[in-house]
Amino acid sequence: MTESERKTWLTVQEEVRRCIRQRIWKPGELIPHEADLAREFGCARATVNRALQGLADAGLLERRRKAGTRVALTPARKAEFSIPIxxxxxxxxxxxxxxxxxxxxxxxxxxxxxxxxxxxxxxxxxxxxxxxxxxxxxxxxxxxxxxxxxxxxxxxxxxxxxxxxxxxxxxxxxxxxxxxxxxxxxxxxxxxxxxxxxxxxxxxxxxxxxxxxxxxxxxxxxxxxxxxxxxxx
Amino acid sequence: MTESERKTWLTVQEEVRRCIRQRIWKPGELIPHEADLAREFGCARATVNRALQGLADAGLLERRRKAGTRVALTPARKAEFSIPIxxxxxxxxxxxxxxxxxxxxxxxxxxxxxxxxxxxxxxxxxxxxxxxxxxxxxxxxxxxxxxxxxxxxxxxxxxxxxxxxxxxxxxxxxxxxxxxxxxxxxxxxxxxxxxxxxxxxxxxxxxxxxxxxxxxxxxxxxxxxxxxxxxxx
DNA sequence: CAGTGGTCTAGACCACCGG
DNA sequence: CGGTGGTCTAGACCACTGC
CATH class of the missing domain: 3.40.1410.10 (Chorismate lyase-like)
Structure with a gap:
């Protein structure tokens, strides 16, 4: 979990993606909560939140209050079509x-x-x-x-x-x-x-x-x- | 442009949707910028930003720096499929x-x-x-x-x-x-x-x-x- | 250049819900 | 109940880009 680059929403997201891809965080597993990640990445919790919400939207993470954030068991279940004009x-x-x-x-x-x-x-x-x-x-x-x-x-x-x-x-x-x-x-x-x-x-x-x-x-x-x-x- | 309910991201979004639906803001038209809307709705600019970004994602608005935010000429261009398991x-x-x-x-x-x-x-x-x-x-x-x-x-x-x-x-x-x-x-x-x-x-x-x-x-x-x-x- | 959206922050409060 | 994500705020700086 290196924090090479500087604090930006996308940086955090990319880092998280990497952890998932490299199975540092395995499907179904709980990942650290926002406050911890914020400290780890050296950024505000809002930034982490933004990054994680994006990944949850994309279907890569599942988040529930109190329960925390888990790596989705079945990722990439969504596809967005732009209906052609x-x-x-x-x-x-x-x-x-x-x-x-x-x-x-x-x-x-x-x-x-x-x-x-x-x-x-x-x-x-x-x-x-x-x-x-x-x-x-x-x-x-x-x-x-x-x-x-x-x-x-x-x-x-x-x-x-x-x-x-x-x-x-x-x-x-x-x-x-x-x-x-x-x-x-x-x-x-x-x-x-x-x-x-x-x-x-x-x-x-x-x-x-x-x-x-x-x-x-x-x-x-x-x-x-x-x-x-x-x-x- | 009533501000009946109290400050929440979704409230703002619904208001904007209404303005579009009722053609108060017509397709292609410029809408007020974030700071104005924030004042109008009595909330922080970040809240307005969140609302508008969502609508831009959905294809209802088109936003560009300096150019401002316009009602999209061709809305509802996107559809999201959840790929069936x-x-x-x-x-x-x-x-x-x-x-x-x-x-x-x-x-x-x-x-x-x-x-x-x-x-x-x-x-x-x-x-x-x-x-x-x-x-x-x-x-x-x-x-x-x-x-x-x-x-x-x-x-x-x-x-x-x-x-x-x-x-x-x-x-x-x-x-x-x-x-x-x-x-x-x-x-x-x-x-x-x-x-x-x-x-x-x-x-x-x-x-x-x-x-x-x-x-x-x-x-x-x-x-x-x-x-x-x-x-x- | 200057106006607009894009983002970050630090702190706060709240809603939800698992233990 | 208390921990977690969800959201709001006020202010700030930045990145683009139209003029």
Whole structure:
């Protein structure tokens, strides 16, 4: 437990990481409490606290009052995805982004979507289908239902200049969301849009967003074959 | 901007959230700086800082020194997955968990795996295939390559009592990882193992983990058809 | 350069909860 | 009950970076 470098939150964190990595502190074991570590590192307890809280957030430590801090038995159980803004993702790869509205109607969503949006049966809401392309090649096919009761001005929005995703993000400050990932076999209709074969295995991402208690939108994204959603922890 | 409740980090955060939700502060707009907010809320600047940092982490705010703090144009861009410990996930649903080692040999991994694990060509390492079941039904099919140089005692491990996943998690304190999700069409071999049809669309999760500079393992999970990986932000 | 966020400190009080 | 983490404070200095 050397204290070579000078007091900074990250320094402490790195030291603690090292102790865990080198199994000086083994999984499940209690580590010294904050006051001791502070003395050891020659810094304030608040600094140690900050460092340890970060590690606890990351899942490497488990902390409980009075019980103390332990090395987690099952570390790295979390992964954070930054949900791609499609435009940024495509342009970030140096490709030309474009989108095309394929469908735009008021219609009654299927039962599962009604349930997700907490809507009464038979209710008609805004239905959009959009294809996003990279250098003209299909990238992701979006099917979206917008609760036009909660977002009335969606009816008049011009989704051709600003994509539905970008329009919503700018217009409606939603604060919570649900995500689900699954495998999905392309229907013939999907295949036609995405330029792939029917029954191709695609990555599907579903997402509902809400503002307070209002359910705003349900989106289903079908990514082109071969797409990988990637993250690093 | 009422300051009804008394000074706590979370109180401040909730107030700021409200200002954003009610569009008192609009996306892209500058908000008052920390010192002002501290005065307004009647608390220390450190408290405001803590609150705002949390919101910046969550993607709701964008902060830069000297430039100040703005409401993010594209909020809710992040979602955190807690990577399921398969046993916990299955048992948490009230099902009986079990696993069966289908394959265990030293062999040379395909080129892509070699690359991911930073290994020289032709190198033989431990190759495991495991089926995890819920109430006896196939749940997820795991193909794993373990860098047995970095983890020599993996060769003698008894993976029948403790699953490879649990054994590794307990034995090797890895600290970083890479995840990727994609759609995947089951091969006939996969289908046989998972009890589904060939070419069924599956959710595939790939994962490499490392401890410091050592690449520990590469895993590919194929989930049963219909599986959804779910998260809430 | 000067304004803003980022961090550290020393001390304090509190909430929780294990023994 | 008492030990531990959780948080707040007031003040300070620093690191960036827009102007």
């Amino acid at each position: 499609i435009r940024e993702e495509i342009e970030g790869k140096g490709h030309r982004f474009d989108h095309r509205i394929l469908h735009r109607h008021m219609s009654a969503p299927p039962p599962d979507v009604l349930t997700l949006l907490h809507l009464a049966n038979g209710r008609k809401i805004l239905h959009l289908q959009t294809l996003y392309t990279a250098d003209g090649r299909p990238y992701v096919f979006e099917t979206r239902w917008i609760n036009s009761t909660a977002v009335p001005n969606a009816l008049d929005a011009d989704f051709d200049t600003l994509s539905p995703n970008e329009w919503l993000v700018r217009e409606v400050p939603f604060d919570r969301g649900d995500f689900a990932f699954s495998g999905y076999a392309a229907t013939t209709a999907d295949a036609k849009v995405l330029g792939c074969q029917p029954a191709d295995a695609l990555l599907m991402m579903e997402r509902t967003t809400q503002r307070g208690e209002d359910m705003i939108t349900y989106v289903r994204l079908l990514f082109h074959p071969g797409y990988r959603m990637h993250t690093r922890s | 398969i046993r916990e996930e299955i048992e948490g649903k009230g099902h009986r968990f079990d696993h069966r080692i289908l394959h265990r040999h030293m062999s040379a991994p395909p080129p892509d795996v070699l690359t991911l694990l930073h290994l020289a060509n032709g190198r033989k390492i431990l190759h495991l295939q495991t089926l995890y079941t819920a109430d006896g039904r196939p749940y997820v099919f795991e193909t794993r390559w373990i860098n047995s140089t970095a983890v020599p005692n993996a060769l003698d491990a008894d993976f029948d009592t403790l699953s490879p996943n649990e054994w590794l998690v307990r034995e090797v304190p890895f600290d970083r990882g890479d995840f990727a999700f994609s759609g995947y069409a089951a091969t006939t071999a996969d289908a046989k193992v998972l009890g589904c049809q060939p070419a069924d669309a599956l959710l595939m999760m790939e994962r490499t983990t490392q401890r410091g500079e050592d690449m520990i393992t590469y895993v590919r999970l194929l989930f049963h058809p219909g599986y959804r990986m779910h998260t809430r932000s």
